[in-house]
Amino acid sequence: MEPVFLGAVTILGLLEQAYFSLQVIYARRKYSVSPPSITGPPEFNRVYRAQANCSEYFPLFITALWTSGVFFNEGLSSMCGVLYLYGRLQYFWGYASSPQGRLDPLYFCAKVLWTLIGCSTIGVFQSFFKIYLHMDLLQITATALGFY
Amino acid sequence: MEPVFLGAVTILGLLEQAYFSLQVIYARRKYSVSPPSITGPPEFNRVYRAQANCSEYFPLFITALWTSGVFFNEGLSSMCGVLYLYGRLQYFWGYASSPQGRLDPLYFCAKVLWTLIGCSTIGVFQSFFKIYLHMDLLQITATALGFY
Amino acid sequence: MEPVFLGAVTILGLLEQAYFSLQVIYARRKYSVSPPSITGPPEFNRVYRAQANCSEYFPLFITALWTSGVFFNEGLSSMCGVLYLYGRLQYFWGYASSPQGRLDPLYFCAKVLWTLIGCSTIGVFQSFFKIYLHMDLLQITATALGFY
Numbered sequence: 206m207e208p209v210f211l212g213a214v215t216i217l218g219l220l221e222q223a224y225f226s227l228q229v230i231y232a233r234r235k236y237s238v239s240p241p242s243i244t245g246p247p248e249f250n251r252v253y254r255a256q257a258n259c260s261e262y263f264p265l266f267i268t269a270l271w272t273s274g275v276f277f278n279e280g281l282s283s284m285c286g287v288l289y290l291y292g293r294l295q296y297f298w299g300y301a302s303s304p305q306g307r308l309d310p311l312y313f314c315a316k317v318l319w320t321l322i323g324c325s326t327i328g329v330f331q332s333f334f335k336i337y338l339h340m341d342l343l344q345i346t347a348t349a350l351g352f353y
Numbered sequence: 354m355e356p357v358f359l360g361a362v363t364i365l366g367l368l369e370q371a372y373f374s375l376q377v378i379y380a381r382r383k384y385s386v387s388p389p390s391i392t393g394p395p396e397f398n399r400v401y402r403a404q405a406n407c408s409e410y411f412p413l414f415i416t417a418l419w420t421s422g423v424f425f426n427e428g429l430s431s432m433c434g435v436l437y438l439y440g441r442l443q444y445f446w447g448y449a450s451s452p453q454g455r456l457d458p459l460y461f462c463a464k465v466l467w468t469l470i471g472c473s474t475i476g477v478f479q480s481f482f483k484i485y486l487h488m489d490l491l492q493i494t495a496t497a498l499g500f501y
Numbered sequence: 502m503e504p505v506f507l508g509a510v511t512i513l514g515l516l517e518q519a520y521f522s523l524q525v526i527y528a529r530r531k532y533s534v535s536p537p538s539i540t541g542p543p544e545f546n547r548v549y550r551a552q553a554n555c556s557e558y559f560p561l562f563i564t565a566l567w568t569s570g571v572f573f574n575e576g577l578s579s580m581c582g583v584l585y586l587y588g589r590l591q592y593f594w595g596y597a598s599s600p601q602g603r604l605d606p607l608y609f610c611a612k613v614l615w616t617l618i619g620c621s622t623i624g625v626f627q628s629f630f631k632i633y634l635h636m637d638l639l640q641i642t643a644t645a646l647g648f649y
Contacts, residue, residue, distance in 0.1 A: 206484060207424055212477040215420050219470050222413055240452050241395070241402035247537070254537035257409075261553075264412040264560040265518055272511050276503055304536050322515050329508040336502055354632060355572055360625040363568050367618050370561055388600050389543070389550035405557075412560040 211274040214286035215267065221290050222263055225256040225297055248301075255300035255307065259293055262314075269321035276328025282321060289317040359422040362434035363415065369438050370411055373404040373445055396449075403448035403455065407441055410462075417469035424476025430469060437465040507570040510582035511563060517586050518559055521552040521593055544597075551596035551603065555589055558610075565617035572624025578617060585613040 232238070232252040238245035243253060266289055274282035292314040299306030334340045380386070380400040386393035391401060414437055422430035440462040447454030482488040528534070528548040534541035539549060562585055570578035588610040595602030630636045 207480045209424075209477055209481045209484060212420055212424050212473065212480070215416060216470065216473050216477060219413060219417055219420075219473075223470075240455070241398040241448075243402070250537040254539070260409045261556045264563065265515060267412065267416055268511060268563055269515055272508055272515075276505075276508050300537075307536070322512065322519075325508070325512050325515075329505055329512060332503045332508070333505045336505060355628045357572075357625055357629045357632060360568055360572050360621070360628070363564060364618065364621050364625060367561060367565055367568075367621075371618075388603070389546040389596075391550070408557045415560065415564055 208274055208279050210279055210283035211271060211286070214270060214283050214290070217287070217290055218263065218267065218270075221293060222260065225259050228297070228301075229253055229256045251304065252301050255297045258300075259297060262293075262318075266318065266321075269318060269325060272325040273321045273328060276332055277324040278328070282324060285317050285321050285324075289314055289321075292317060356422055356427050358427055358431035359419055359434070362418060362431050362438070365435070365438055366411065366415065366418075369441060370408065373407050376445070376449075377401055377404045399452065400449050403445045406448075407445060410441075410466075414466065414469075417466060417473060420473040421469045421476060424480055425472040426476070430472060433465050433469050433472075437462055437469075440465060504570055504575050506575055506579035507567060507582070510566060510579050510586070513583070513586055514559065514563065514566075517589060518556065521555050524593070524597075525549055525552045547600065548597050551593045554596075555593060558589075558614075562614065562617075565614060565621060568621040569617045569624060572628055573620040574624070578620060581613050581617050581620070585610055585617075588613060 232249050236245045236249040238249050270286045292310045296310035331342045334342050380397050384393045384397040386397050418434045440458045444455050444458035479490045482490050528545050532541045532545040534545050566582045588606045592603050592606035595606050627638045630638045
């Protein structure tokens with residue numbers, strides 16, 4: 206069964222990156238910064254750096270999203286994925302208007318990314334115990350907590 | 354059954370990135386631009402930016418390639434993948450000779466990437482309808498078009 | 502059965518990238534280089550470039566790790582993965598102290614990456630022959646070498 210929600214979030218992520226790339230192209234035209242130059246007025250630099258930062262984090266995001274989705278839980282990971290992409294949009298718009306404006310969404314995105322990395326870690330541990338030690342951590346925890 | 358064609362295109366992509374990285378190393382030597390500096394004569398800047406742009410797009414390409422290949426169709430996606438990598442080679446060589454020379458291959462690559470994103474979207478929708486609504490969009494479309 | 506070792510190496514890779522990003526943030530504070538600026542004293546530039554280079558290679562590494570792990574061998578690929586991440590840590594620390602200090606770990610990482618690409622290639626060929634030509638290359642090689 207294909208992980209459709211992870212697939213959907215992945216496509217949203219690709220579309221968002223495409224949107225950021227287009228914004229850089231528009232900013233290049235607006236502020237007359239021709240490639241291969243990557244510096245210009247502060248307004249251009251901020252848009253350029255916002256896109257560069259999002260691009261740099263895109264592989265980390267996709268990797269954490271899928272590791273968490275495959276090893277831990279698809280639904281939860283996909284929801285985190287949507288939150289992350291929403292945060293990145295706020296980050297991009299915030300950074301484009303001022304260096305200060307990027308901070309809050311950046312911290313938000315970092316928290317979501319750490320959540321995905323945390324879920325990945327739990328998921329990988331769980332799979333390891335199940336496959337190699339034939340122990341179901343989820344059930345053991347539930348028993349310990351008195352659910353069974 | 355492993356997706357061998359997606360795997361093969363992925364390896365080609367890795368080899369192409371290795372080739373671009375080597376070109377930057379050669380350009381650094383030729384134009385005496387020592388790390389951590391990333392600017393030098395325009396000839397160097399173009400090679401550097403060409404490689405940087407290809408690197409930035411590599412994760413987007415790999416993500417779109419596999420999403421399209423897994424959710425939509427492996428053969429078609431792999432063919433798009435080969436076209437994309439061919440376009441990137443033209444882009445790199447074009448950019449290395451002049452900023453103008455990068456444009457046609459860049460537009461070509463963008464079109465191929467949009468095709469992959471489009472196929473991914475169709476594929477994810479199809480899987481969603483099949484898994485959660487038990488509807489086969491492919492068959493419905495074929496019926497609607499009078500093929501059955 | 503989930504590839505837990507590939508998953509574990511992937512998480513280690515994400516944590517390492519997080520560590521590098523934090524180092525850049527600390528260096529920005531220490532040398533008073535505020536975003537969107539990306540240049541400052543040589544000490545800052547080296548830390549920044551070290552992180553940028555690791556980020557640029559992260560998608561190549563993850564792609565090669567999983568292609569090699571899925572198509573060739575999970576254990577061997579995961580071990581290469583750990584070596585690569587260790588090399589990147591040495592690279593980062595080396596580069597932070599001097600441009601010269603980055604070279605040895607960089608060559609080491611390049612060798613490990615080439616090993617992963619080589620294993621991926623063997624794995625994809627093997628899968629292709631098995632699936633489409635119904636030939637088991639591993640067994641043929643073993644027979645040719647007189648093991649059977």
